[in-house]
Amino acid sequence: MIDCDPADTARQPPPILWSLGLLHGELRARHGLSLHDYLVLGALAGAEGGPVPVTQLTAFLQESGTRMSALLKNLQAAGLIERNRRGRDRRTVEVTLTEAGRARFADAESAAHMWLRRHVLL
Incomplete structure (x- = not known):
């Protein structure tokens, strides 16, 4: 994790960018998820167990098909x-969350909420 030196504010990224980077690091370290992984799992969790077409996930994240394919792989x-x-x-590929994915997302979601309350929403 990157430590923040208050005296070095001239080179620091904007606060939102900094916060997203730190959240990404927290998700990666504690849950093995990138911020993109977390967003994909969240979109699937929001579908309440139903399948979601890859095209819908691609539009949600505004990613290329190639990048989305790598994330999903x-x-x-x-x-x-x-x-x-x-x-x-058969041309349409759909994605569903497994029980392991649902559990991982629930843990990451809880940790993200706590992290945001502690560091951003003060």
């Missing part, structure tokens, strides 16, 4: 999501 390898082709329309 890593989450799938970690056992946090499942990817399947839609039954009738």
Whole structure:
């Protein structure tokens, strides 16, 4: 983690950028998730167990298809999501959260809320 030296404010990034970077580090260190991973799991958790098309996740994060594919590949390898082709329309890939993914997101969400209350929402 990067320590903040109050005397070195001239080179410090803007407060929101700094806060997001620190939150990313917290999620990575405690839960093995990047900020993007956390956002993807959150979008899936918000779908309440239903499948979400990859195109919807791509639009949500405004990422390229290639970048989204890499993110999902890593989450799938970690056992946090499942990817399947839609039954009738095999061109559409849908993503669902596994129980492990739901548990990891719940833990990360709780930690993120605590972190934000402690460091940002003072």
